[in-house]
Amino acid sequence: MKGTNITHNRQDIIFKKMSVLFKNETLKYYELNLPKIISVKPTELPVINVSDRNMDFVFELEDNSLLHLEFQTTWKKADLLRFAQYDIALFQKERRKINTVVIYSGKYESAESELDMGLNKYKVLQVFMIKYDGIKRYKEIKRKIEKEEALTDKDLMDLVFLPLMRNEKSEEEVTKEALELAITIPDEDKKEAVIGSLLGFSDNYVREEYINKLKEVIRMTKIGASLFEEGVEKGKREGEKEFAIRILSKRFGNQLTEEIKDKIRKADEKTIDYIGDNLLEITIEDLKELLK
Structure with missing residues (x-):
């Protein structure tokens, strides 16, 4: 996650909202045969001269291993080296097995998954979001909300990952549409979980000059509403x-x-x-x- 975009306090709020959705559904959603997620962990690592970026997300799994999740809208072989450096630093800190999964946006159908360093090889699992039809899922979820039908956990996950699916529009445009749709979810807990997750994940695949616009939209809604309430109380x-x-x-x-x-x-x-x-x-x- 780009550390300059979200304050630590805001990150904590986002992680708490994300945990509502991601504890039990992430691995099932991505068809990954790994133990269940039990918590979301901080991503700051004591990495020196490796990168000015933090890892995207780290989850603690039921078997005491870790899930290192990365989101990519571009592909370079150097990314594998960066992920490997993250994992070495994470292992040095945690002394636990690490399962690294790279999620590629709908732009990609394949990418190299292994870094061959001779006797040492570094390998990641991969998920390609091109297999998910973002346009279809947006319409289906929108219809369910309009008809006041209950949203499933998969619906909520699809809404969060809608910008990474196969779409005709840019990640920024789809993120904004997904956010505006999430605002209409009647259940407040689910609404906040989706909005918090959208903000957390969008920080990884939306251009920095656009992310502030998305956060402003979020402030208009949940935080904006609280500002209105505060204003009423204070006259x-x-x-x-x-x-x-x-x-x-x-x-x-x-x-x-x-x-x-x-x-x-x-x-x-x-x-x-x-x-x-x-x-x-x-x-x-x-x-x-x-x-x-």
């Missing part, structure tokens, strides 16, 4: 209006004119509550109609 209604304007400006750009902004500032409490509850769903046309 900061004006601050809530400015918060709404800031978020809507990011969504609509120049379409959110100064006239509309002024109408939001003058709106009554009921209108502001409605806008706050529907920051991601409301359209510019709906907003204009609401503020007439």
Whole structure:
């Protein structure tokens, strides 16, 4: 995981949310014949002069071994050397067997899995997400949410990994769509687990200049909602209006004119509550109609 993008405190929250989904379902999902996951572990390692990146994810397995999970949207033979260096450092720290699995995005059908160093050979297991139809799964999950049908664990996992599947759009675009769909999940615990996992994993395959946009979308929802509640408790209604304007400006750009902004500032409490509850769903046309 790119250590510069997510603070340690935020990482802890994400890992807790991820553990809801990934303890029991990850290995089954990837068809990996490994012991069950029992916990998510930190990825910081005392590696000197190896890389400025941390490992993506490390899980503790039921047999006391470790699962080292890496996500790749590109392939270079040097990556295998990097993974091997991570595993040596991890083994030096933990003194446990390590199972390394590399997950490749829908761009790849094959890649080298072994680093031959003579007597010593380093090998990883591989999963190629091209076999999963992202477009089909998005439609199926969306339909289930709209019909208020219960989502299975596989549905939740598919939603998290939707950006890595075979898609017509970029990882960034699909991540945003998956996030917006996750926001509509009725079950709050499942919603938070999917959103937290999407944020955690997207940090590995979304370009750095785009990741902040995704985190802003997340702040609009779960964290944004808490900001609204906090504002109510403190009587900061004006601050809530400015918060709404800031978020809507990011969504609509120049379409959110100064006239509309002024109408939001003058709106009554009921209108502001409605806008706050529907920051991601409301359209510019709906907003204009609401503020007439």
